[in-house]
Amino acid sequence: MIHYLHREQNIPAAMETVWEYFSDPKNLNPITPPDMNFEIIAGGEKKMYEGQVIEYRVEFLRGVKSLWLTEIAHVRDLQYFVDEQRVGPYRFWYHEHRFEKTVAGVKMIDHVTYAPPYGLMGDLVNAIWIRGKLERIFDFRFQKIGELFGSGK
Numbered sequence: 001m002i003h004y005l006h007r008e009q010n011i012p013a014a015m016e017t018v019w020e021y022f023s024d025p026k027n028l029n030p031i032t033p034p035d036m037n038f039e040i041i042a043g044g045e046k047k048m049y050e051g052q053v054i055e056y057r058v059e060f061l062r063g064v065k066s067l068w069l070t071e072i073a074h075v076r077d078l079q080y081f082v083d084e085q086r087v088g089p090y091r092f093w094y095h096e097h098r099f100e101k102t103v104a105g106v107k108m109i110d111h112v113t114y115a116p117p118y119g120l121m122g123d124l125v126n127a128i129w130i131r132g133k134l135e136r137i138f139d140f141r142f143q144k145i146g147e148l149f150g151s152g153k
Contacts, residue, residue, distance in 0.1 A: 001115065003115065003116075005114070005135070006112075009145060010104060012105040012149060014106075018106045025052075031145060036137070041057055052071065054071075068089065069086045069087035078099065079099060082096050094113040095110065096109075
């Protein structure tokens with residue numbers, strides 16, 4: 001089964017500043033919860049570009065590190081980019097990041113389309129644990145972005 005997570009955040013900053021921050025893969029680390037022990041292994045040395053493959057290690061469960069390989073599948077400067085999982089914990093992962101200029105700064109929209117592994121069992125685990133974990137990751141991200149750029153609702 002396919003699942004969705006949608007988040008929006010207003011960032012009181014210039015589009016160029018926001019884009020510059022989010023197009024640098026190294027900035028994923030400070031906006032990822034510390035208990036996930038997020039680590040870029042390869043591919044994150046350059047500013048984001050279409051076709052870029054980035055290899056991470058991430059700890060979804062305490063003590064269990066998972067390899068996650070994503071490709072930046074689409075990029076339109078100052079508008080959006082999409083990362084797609086190539087290898088990792090999900091059966092399917094498509095994360096669209098949109099940036100819209102507003103009077104007060106930038107509206108950032110995250111839309112994640114994902115499918116857990118293992119069919120019906122994965123859907124059950126999603127209901128019990130995965131969905132909540134993703135929401136906590138994006139809650140943490142929302143808070144950190146607010147700290148970095150100032151609060152926007």
